[in-house]
Amino acid sequence: MITAKDFLDKWKKETYGLVSFDEKIIELFSLSRETKDFLSKAGLPDSSPPFLTFESSANGGGVRLTEKYENAEEEYSKFIYVGFTGNGDPICIDEENDEVLYFDNENDNEEIFINSSISQLAESMIAYVDFIEKIKDVNGKKAFLERNATQDLLAWIANRLEKIDSDSLIQGSFWEEELSNYNKL
Structure with missing residues (x-):
């Protein structure tokens, strides 16, 4: 942590x-x-x-x-x-x-x-900011707002969040919902 x-x-x-x-x-x-x-x-x-x-x-x-x-x-x-x-x-x-x-x-x-x-939240937010920078580098500056991320980058952030807090991606959690928004396009 x-x-x-x-x-x-x-x-x-x-x-x-x-x-x-x-x-x-x-x-x-x-x-x-x-x-x-x-x-x-x-x-x-x-x-x-x-x-x-x-x-x-x-x-x-x-x-x-x-x-x-x-x-x-x-x-x-x-x-x-x-x-x-x-x-x-x-x-x-x-x-x-x-x-x-x-x-x-x-x-x-x-x-x-x-x-x-709270420390795992803080670390998760740092990881998510890194994720946004990565998807913008790959898919342009509107990538976050458009929920445009590659499967590799989604796997990367899911892995980071899981390492930070093994419960963060449980069904119905905030982070699970957030990442699922990228698959709804």
Whole structure:
């Protein structure tokens, strides 16, 4: 797994920026030390392919989901809100196991698994940015938006994601859905 320092060294900050989380608030949550350190020392990208946006503590991130959405039921209090998907679905960290997931607003807030940890999410985003650069090199600058990737490059990113987090490509997961979009053309 990638460390906070390694993430800061590898992330394309000039392109995608970074947001920070208030260490004092993060420390109040029952998250692992690794997750707390990652959020407070590295933070997360301001935005990242594929259409993920993260919000700093100053902009409403790093709080319980029930704090972000006051009408959320109490069962959602174990989720720490950090951002949202391109569809506006909230991205959260499960306080019980540090897993990263989002709630699919269009499907009765179904929990959709993203990664097993925040560091694996960070490493997966780095790999996905590399993938986008590769498909643009092969198929032109609109390749990502047009979902135009060779089977070799799809196999490459699937292998990278699998090595980073063996659960990241389980049926119905965020990354499995993302890669399946390339086969729908």
